[in-house]
Amino acid sequence: MQVDFLNLQRVNESFGSELKEAVNRVVSSGWYLLHTELEAFEQEFADYLGVKHCVGCGNGLDALTLVLMAWKEQLGWQVGDEVIVPSNTFIATVLAVSRAGLKPVFCEPNLEDALIDVNRIEALITEHTRCIIPVHLYGQTCDMDRILQIAKMHGLKVLEDACQAHGAEGAAQADAAAYSFYPGKNLGALGDGGCIVTNDKELAQQVRSLANYGQSVKYTHIYKGVNSRLDEVQAAVLRVKLRRLDKDNARRREIANYYQENLKGIVSVPRIPAHPCRHVFHVYAIRTEHRDELQMSLKEKGIQTLIHYPIPPHRQQAYREFQHLHLPIADEWGRTELSLPMSPVMTDEEVEAVCNGFK
Ligand SMILES: Cc1ncc(COP(=O)(O)O)c(C=O)c1O
Structure with missing residues (x-):
């Protein structure tokens, strides 16, 4: 699939x-x-x-x-x-x-969220x-x-x-x-x-x-x-x-919950906030030490993922005046983040296929 x-x-x-x-x-x-x-x-x-x-x-x-x-x-x-x-x-x-x-x-950001x-x-x-x-x-x-x-x-x-x-x-x-x-x-x-x-x-x-x-x-x-x-x-x-935004966001949360249940313990999954509506899952971001291998392996199974974002701003050529800064948590996110498929029109079968791709 x-x-x-x-x-x-x-x-x-x-x-x-x-x-x-x-x-x-x-x-x-x-x-x-x-x-x-x-x-x-x-x-x-x-x-x-x-x-x-x-x-x-x-x-x-x-x-x-x-x-x-x-x-x-x-x-x-x-x-x-x-x-x-x-x-x-x-x-x-x-x-x-x-x-x-x-x-x-x-x-710096939190490593957790x-x-x-x-x-x-x-x-x-x-x-x-x-x-x-x-x-x-x-x-x-x-x-x-x-x-x-x-x-x-x-x-x-x-x-x-x-x-x-x-x-x-x-x-x-x-x-x-x-x-x-x-x-x-x-x-x-x-x-x-x-x-x-x-x-x-x-x-x-x-x-x-x-x-x-x-x-x-x-x-x-x-x-x-x-x-x-x-x-x-x-x-x-x-x-x-x-007019459909709330409904679409609810579907995104449903997909995120499914990912959460099936992927925790395998990769670092995002924390769902105590008030779930504080997250609308524009991106479902996981972290793993084996990000590039995982992305390649999922790709071979037909599952498309993206990285948000591989190079933090202070490491960009456009901002080379800041390259001396020590910002290890931003670097860590850039090195380990992977964004899984996410949209309100994804079918249950597609969500399941993504999770199966990790097995
Ligand atoms: C966090 C953040 N800030 C700003 C922007 C800029 O928005 P736009 O692409 O519409 O200029 C985006 C989106 O692309 C974004 O994700």
Whole structure:
């Protein structure tokens, strides 16, 4: 049996004619940017998350960058001011900090769950620290209570990188959160997309302006902005998919539980949180010393796996100025992590075939 890591065609076909109808509605409307589908989606996603404002933008990297740009402008942050990020994230988290002219400071994750180790954050805070970006990696919410407490004590902003955590309980409660709607996400568009969410009206307005050439009104530019918009087609598609998000996340948890039962004792399986809804299993990440051999052996049996992520940011050529850093836990995740097939449309037979592949 061939088991794909993620069969996007099957995911999107599972919506029947709904996605095509949504796209057709936009095609016929004559409006393709900044119109009613976007307005409706922003309202629906904000309501779903229980926040006041949602502002669509071009992708998750832009969402993160736009919030940092806005705060830099609003709060007078200087070039080179510091932002604490986990040392084992997807590169976009770090790129957003650099793009905003700020400096990433890497905090090691926990070996048990790959989330930022909250006990190490305070030691990294200096007089130049302005913000913490916890990443809800693989779909699991970080320890937000503790992070918000630390931030409050030190007068720091908190920007959640929720690009892998659509619908995870406990997320989207900080000053702002950034989402990606890349097609493979739990809530994925048919192309690129992203948004920021916040309860701060002023921040929402500023991000909306920055994302639209820094305009306040047409052809009046108050910021040196960018062009980063969530288009009407993607917004219409996301409205359809949002309605099924909780059900899809529940199926992901069911698959994760099955993996958990069948693989514990063979490899290091992720810890299921005490409140199971805090994990939406964007990625089901195991760890093993024999990662590369295991990946090869599963491949020979038709089971496709991926590695998230083989090279941590401080080891990337793009960030060679940080290669002297000693970040052994990020390295360990990079060396041992393997992501198993995961999607809400996987059949029970496929899930079983993955587990049998380990025997
Ligand atoms: C943790 C994390 N942050 C940021 C991003 C960036 O999102 P995008 O690819 O939409 O720019 C992604 C996804 O790709 C991600 O997984």
